[in-house]
Amino acid sequence: MTPKIARFLAEQQPATPCLVLDVDRVEENFRALQHTLPLARIYYAVKANPAHQILERLVGLSSFFDAASFEEVSACLDAGARPEAISFGNTIKKVSAIRAAHAKGVSLFAFDSQEEMEKLAKHAPGARVYCRILVENEGADWPLSRKFGTTVDNARSLMLRAGEMGLDPYGLSFHVGSQQTTTRAYEIAIGKVAMLFTDLTEAGVNLRMMNLGGGFPVRYRDDVPEIDQFGDAIMTAMVEHFGNNLPEMFIEPGRFIVGDAGLVSAEVVLVCRRDPSDPVRWVYLDIGRFGGLAETEGEAIKYAIATPHDGTAMGPVAIAGPTCDGADIMYEKSNYRLPIALTSGDKVELLSTGAYVTTYASQRFNGFAPLAEYYL
């Protein structure tokens, strides 16, 4: 918790649940990543948190932006981003979205199938395009692999044809999965994609860019490697494969930029035992999987939780949300422990929840309003 957030919570006592985010921390994280990977161009993954205050701050830092939809393209433009600074990174785009982005001056698009390439050729003629390769997501707490990316062979044949179709075959991309906790995943992926890059270059395709995706982790309940370790591993792998002839390098961090900049303030609604003899207490909060904490699905992302009783005796708990939905359970198998003294009405903080929380919130499941948001 930053001093600014602590002061806001103490002075304002905002109604819960709410996200409170310190935009200065966003800037610090951006600068830290820039320092670690000075040769990489940072495309902030807008989907992690599209708040205007965040986008504006990043525009001021000359960040680039990775947009998942035309709505996110618009949000970047509204915050002052130049269209040349925006990559439309979703490989699945409505024709209407491609046309609208192209009309606004966006000229960089991702794809990973022949069908999408044909849509781009028709509705964004002349655009720079990059093809996403399917890579292993081992080590990622929120893996992505089955839905996106294509094989090296298919990417090769598509990129060989892109020029004929009036597109500019600009680069290749991959994604090692979100909250990737091992540097090895980047090394393996770079090796795989660099081979294709070299192969296509030798075949006469004017490739200029490697998009290394995002995935850089945030410290939640458990430790993760420092960002420097990812930077070192990536640069070592890039130099190993490309020598002095490095292509442009793009990275698409989202979670890393905003995750630890914010926290969710929540209220304990009920603490009880399902059976009085059960050692495990059930702790129900006023936010759950459908109030924004969607990444607790399968207990994938394990947030650290601060309570007013920290330092006193603890006991095992299951943690659930406030809805009548049986699926609205955040943690039942991850050995969470919270203070015995915790009781209904207590305020708690879910730490490092600045990423992938606000936009996931349901519009009104069980009648509950979406998460309130404060940007300091």
Add this chain to the structure above:
Amino acid sequence: MTPKIARFLAEQQPATPCLVLDVDRVEENFRALQHTLPLARIYYAVKANPAHQILERLVGLSSFFDAASFEEVSACLDAGARPEAISFGNTIKKVSAIRAAHAKGVSLFAFDSQEEMEKLAKHAPGARVYCRILVENEGADWPLSRKFGTTVDNARSLMLRAGEMGLDPYGLSFHVGSQQTTTRAYEIAIGKVAMLFTDLTEAGVNLRMMNLGGGFPVRYRDDVPEIDQFGDAIMTAMVEHFGNNLPEMFIEPGRFIVGDAGLVSAEVVLVCRRDPSDPVRWVYLDIGRFGGLAETEGEAIKYAIATPHDGTAMGPVAIAGPTCDGADIMYEKSNYRLPIALTSGDKVELLSTGAYVTTYASQRFNGFAPLAEYYL
């Protein structure tokens, strides 16, 4: 698809994704359930779809309402429901919500723990309360069991104490799980809870009500038993256990009332093969797990899908949503097949999606606006 919905889609060609729901079908479903279980009082589970048009129609039919939050209580009152017709059925309630509902005249509350009973005694003194018993959810496609309900022993001791605490120990409840496809689940649960009912009555507690919960299924891709079979099984079990001395019977249908009254109109964004040699095509729609179809988590609810090419040759597909999230996959393992001719830009309909769709929709994940809604 009802004629009214078909006409609306043909004439209005609404932008997708959207829910289109025929409120007349809601009335038909309500009357069918009333006909099947004439002795049961119907508390519509507002969380299934809280649209004002639906609540108003049900108020006109003298329905009762099961609310999950104070916001849902308010929605019922706004639609003209009397406070006496509302049950606050969530066993996990903020103190502020209990107080607000009590102040509005709501006098019937659920609980399943000592802590919640104490909150009710303090903040809704004199209220009628019912205790939720944990029962098996086998046979339910969307089970609830781990999060709610308590043991028979604990319920017994709580109900014995409710009177001393100034509450009216009104009844017992259970829930066999949502989209329950077997009548046997109700029979077993009624047997279990009826024994406690009799036991408490003999101990001098003035119990008057059995709340049988909801769970009545809707036909999605696969067949389910007719509602009459559930009605017969329930009445047979009730008579077996209570003879001529039947308590008041409450049921809390949500899905059954609104599910097949609506459909989601969606657009195919992309059809592709991840590898050209793969027989499985990936079909991406402009709605997915975070656009409202949350119950496809774990491929639990399997919606039927209509396309403009129905009747032509089919092939295997995986079906996913439009976001950059790897978890936004609806069906990959459920052997869905769709026409080979299906292509980007086609409109499709996800049938019987009137329940548990609109409110689940994220407020703007990946920039996408929540589902539009039309009530006819």
